[in-house]
Amino acid sequence: MSATVIDGKAFAAKVRGQVATHVTALKNDHGITPGLAVVLVGEDPASQVYVRSKGKMTVEVGMKSVEHKLDADTSEADLLALIQKLNDDAQIHGILVQLPLPDHLDEDLVINSIDPAKDVDGFHISNVGLLGTGQDSMVPCTPLGCLMMLRDHHGSLSGMDAVVIGRSNIVGKPMAQLLLGDSCTVTIAHSRTKDLAEVVRRADIVVAAVGRPQMVPGDWIKPGATVIDVGINRIDKPEGGTRLVGDVDYESCAAVAGAITPVPGGVGPMTIACLLANTVTACCRANGLPAPEGLTA
Ligand SMILES: Nc1nc(=O)c2c([nH]1)NC[C@@H]1CN(c3ccc(C(=O)N[C@@H](CCC(=O)O)C(=O)O)cc3)C=[N+]21
Numbered sequence: 370m371s372a373t374v375i376d377g378k379a380f381a382a383k384v385r386g387q388v389a390t391h392v393t394a395l396k397n398d399h400g401i402t403p404g405l406a407v408v409l410v411g412e413d414p415a416s417q418v419y420v421r422s423k424g425k426m427t428v429e430v431g432m433k434s435v436e437h438k439l440d441a442d443t444s445e446a447d448l449l450a451l452i453q454k455l456n457d458d459a460q461i462h463g464i465l466v467q468l469p470l471p472d473h474l475d476e477d478l479v480i481n482s483i484d485p486a487k488d489v490d491g492f493h494i495s496n497v498g499l500l501g502t503g504q505d506s507m508v509p510c511t512p513l514g515c516l517m518m519l520r521d522h523h524g525s526l527s528g529m530d531a532v533v534i535g536r537s538n539i540v541g542k543p544m545a546q547l548l549l550g551d552s553c554t555v556t557i558a559h560s561r562t563k564d565l566a567e568v569v570r571r572a573d574i575v576v577a578a579v580g581r582p583q584m585v586p587g588d589w590i591k592p593g594a595t596v597i598d599v600g601i602n603r604i605d606k607p608e609g610g611t612r613l614v615g616d617v618d619y620e621s622c623a624a625v626a627g628a629i630t631p632v633p634g635g636v637g638p639m640t641i642a643c644l645l646a647n648t649v650t651a652c653c654r655a656n657g658l659p660a661p662e663g664l665t666a
Pocket residue numbers: 416419465466467468469490510601613632633634635636637638639640641
C-alpha cells in the first residue's frame with residue numbers, strides 16, 4: 370500500500386476545535402451563542418444516529434442545539450409552519466432538515482422554505498445559484514469537507530484534472546462547482562458516462578459519490594492521484610455481520626493512489642464538522658461580522 374491516508378477524523382477534530390474557538394469569541398466579544406436546529410421527520414434508525422451525533426458535537430463546540438422530531442405522517446403544512454418559526458427565531462442561525470423526507474412531503478418545497486441565510490446544508494436554490502456564480506453562499510457540507518481535505522493535502526488545486534463520479538444535488542454538482550472555483554478542469558461522470566474507466570484514468574483528483582459499494586477499482590486510478598471517497602455503504606461480511614465501505618475499492622485504489630480517504634473516518638466526520646462551521650458562518654453573517662477564515666469555501 371503506497372497511498373497517504375487522509376485522516377478525516379483527525380482533520381474534523383481540528384476543524385471542530387477552530388469552530389469552538391470562534392464560538393467562544395462570539396460569546397465573549399458579542400454575547401452571541403450560535404444555534405443550530407435539526408429537524409427529523411420519521412424514525413429512520415440511521416438518520417436518528419446521525420442526528421444524535423450532530424447534536425452531541427454541536428454542544429461540544431459550545432453552540433446551542435435544538436432537535437425537532439416529527440412523526441413520519443406529519444403534514445406538509447405542519448412542517449412548513451415549524452420551519453417558519455425557526456426562520457423567525459433570532460436564536461437559531463442554522464436549520465437542517467434531515468433528508469430524505471417521507472414520500473408525501475415535497476423535498477424541494479420544504480428546502481426552499483428555509484431562510485437561505487440559515488440554510489446550513491446549502492441546498493436552497495438561492496445558495497445553489499450563489500455558489501454557481503462564485504458569490505458568498507452557504508456551501509453543502511460534504512463537498513466543503515472534501516474541498517478542505519484537498520486544499521490541505523495539495524495546497525493549490527489550480528490546473529488539476531478532477532473527475533467527480535455522481536451528479537447529485539447534494540454532492541456531485543456542488544463538488545464540481547467548488548473544484549471549478551479552485552481552477553480545476555472538472556468532469557462530472559455518471560451512470561451514462563461512456564468508458565468511465567478511461568475518464569477516471571485521466572484524473573489527478575477523483576471524487577466518488579455514487580452510493581454504489583466499491584465500484585471504483587484500483588486499475589481506474591492514475592498512479593499518484595488523490596481519491597476522495599464520499600460513499601458510506603453498509604455491506605454484509607462473508608463471515609456474518611456488516612461493515613461500512615465506500616464507493617471505491619479501498620485496497621486496490623490505495624495501492625495506486627497518492628492519497629486516499631478511508632471509510633469510515635474520512636469524508637463522514639468532515640461533513641459534520643462542516644455543518645458546525647457553516648452554522649458559525651451563518652451566525653457571523655447574521656450579525657454583520659466577517660465569516661471565519663479557513664472555514665468557508
Ligand atoms: N439534510 C441533510 N444533511 C446531511 O448532511 C445528511 C442528511 N440530510 N441525511 C443523512 C446524511 C448522512 N450524513 C452523514 C454524516 C456523517 C456521517 C459520518 O460521520 N459517518 C462516519 C461513520 C458512522 C458509522 O459508523 O455509521 C464515518 O464516515 O466515519 C455519515 C453520514 C449526513 N447526511
